[in-house]
Structure formats: C-alpha cells, structure tokens
Amino acid sequence: MSPDPLAALSIRGIEKRFGSIVAVAGVSVDIKLGEICGLTGPNGSGKSTLFDCCTGLQKPSTGRVYAQGLDITGWDMHRIVREARVIRSFQKAVVFRALSVEENLVLCGQMIAFQGMASTFGVGPASRHRVRRLREQAGHLLELVGLSHMRHATAGQISFGQQKLLQFASMLMPEPQVILLDEPMAGVNPILIDRMMENINRANQEQGITFVVVEHNLDAMKALCHRLLVLSRGELIADGTPDAVVRDPAVVEAYLAG
Ligand SMILES: Nc1ncnc2c1ncn2[C@@H]1O[C@H](COP(=O)(O)OP(=O)(O)OP(=O)(O)O)[C@@H](O)[C@H]1O
Ligand SMILES: [Mg+2]
Incomplete structure (x- = not known):
C-alpha cells in the first residue's frame, strides 16, 4: 500500500527484530494530520520500539516510515526533527x-x-x-x-x-508538526495529569500539532484522544474511537493475557 502524502505519519509494514525477539511484527497505519491518537497495549507489546523506528532511534528490520509523503526511514533523529518536524519524548523523564x-x-x-x-x-x-x-x-x-x-x-x-x-x-x-509522547503521564499526580492533558490539547488546537500518545491510563486516553490504537505482541489489534476500542473483546483478552 502506498503512503498517504497527506498523513502526518504513514507507517508501512514496520517490523523490528532483536535476535529472536520480534518487538514489532509488521505494523501499517496512517496518523492523520491534526489528530491526537492514543497508542496503548500491554507491557512489552512494542509501543516504544515502534516510536523508536519512527524517530530515528532504531532502524526498522523491514518496512518504511513517511512523514507527509517524505520517506524518513533510516534517517537519524536530528535530521527527522529538522527536516520532517517529527519529535519524540522518552518514557523516563529525560x-x-x-x-x-x-x-x-x-x-x-x-x-x-x-x-x-x-x-x-x-x-x-x-x-x-x-x-x-x-x-x-x-x-x-x-x-x-x-x-x-x-x-x-x-x-x-x-x-x-x-x-x-x-x-x-x-x-x-x-x-515540530508531530510529537510522539511515550507515557507522558506515568508516575505523575492527578493534578499534573490534568495539566499535561490541557497542554497537549492546547498545542493541538492552537498550533495544529499532531500527537501520538503512548499511555496505559485508559481514562486519560478516553478523555484526550480522537482515536485509539492497540498493540499486542507487536501487532496492531485495534484501531477506532477510544470508547469502542476499550470494549473490543480482542483488546480485553490481550490485556488479560499480558
Ligand atoms: N534494544 C533492545 N534489545 C532487545 N530487546 C528489546 C530492545 N528494545 C525492546 N526490546 C524488546 O522488545 C519488546 C517490546 O519492547 P517495548 O519497549 O517496545 O515495549 P512497550 O510496549 O513499550 O512496553 P512498556 O509498556 O513496558 O513500555 C520487549 O520484548 C522488549 O524486551
Ligand atoms: Mg514502552
């Protein structure tokens, strides 16, 4: 499938293997310009690795990543920020x-x-x-x-x-035009969680920044995101409105299975 030149990110067939571990197992998805898209899934399901492959921290084993049609696969992180205007945060507060x-x-x-x-x-x-x-x-x-x-x-x-x-x-x-946030609310108290959500919303509405937000806090995801994606064992198993996705039996089963 060819990339969507209008998508903030077009992820095509991304696979990342570490020896025998398949961290990301062939993910294809388009992130639309201007959306706040959540990405969740059990621990070890490949969320951070998918971010790494989109932002130059890891080179995917196979597959390609495009930012508004520009093929950024294999570029280093600084070039991706400067020329594609895509940036990511890290799970730990760096x-x-x-x-x-x-x-x-x-x-x-x-x-x-x-x-x-x-x-x-x-x-x-x-x-x-x-x-x-x-x-x-x-x-x-x-x-x-x-x-x-x-x-x-x-x-x-x-x-x-x-x-x-x-x-x-x-x-x-x-x-940037696109920000990938890796667990921005983990370990943060409820008042600062609200402030973080306000900040994301404001940057989205006033500056038009597209967000992909990895988060385990499903209440926050429901309140914040236009759309929710779920990874399980490196595969995308759900993509839809947050309300529909959290009720999806395949998602419930993936979380129970861990
Ligand atoms: N540099 C690496 N070398 C070897 N294995 C790795 C490496 N990075 C990630 N993995 C493995 O890839 C899989 C996916 O890890 P990843 O960190 O992407 O998951 P995650 O969904 O972000 O999990 P969490 O919710 O705990 O942050 C795990 O099995 C992990 O151990
Ligand atoms: Mg992670």
Missing part, C-alpha cells in the same frame, strides 16, 4: 539535571534545531541572538506549562511530574 529549567529548554532548542558546536554553544553574534530568541521562547513555553516560577530552579531538583512537564515543553522548542 532532563539535564545539573542545568536550570530554562537552560534545559534553550539547550534543547539549540541542540536539536541547529548543527555544529559553535552554534550549539552560542559562539558568535548570530548565535548570541539565537540564544536570546530561544530564551524568550523558553519563557513563553514555561508559562504555558505552568513552570514559570521554576525557571531558575535546577532541573534535577524539581519533582518528577514537573520534570515530565519540562520534557513536554522541551519537545515544543524546535516547533
């Missing part, structure tokens, strides 16, 4: 612990959006101007996610939930 909250965002904008050591570390007038602009953008994003008051705090010392919000804000720094 922050630069020794840097301030604001510095985290500036560094993320620098490292991902630009190439070369001089530009990354702000050497030369053009880079200094860029750092000023990134700092302004960081300030705006920190307001958006409700972390302005933490701007100068050391990232390693803020709470785990706040680190997840910081990671979310970092994803917005390079102004």
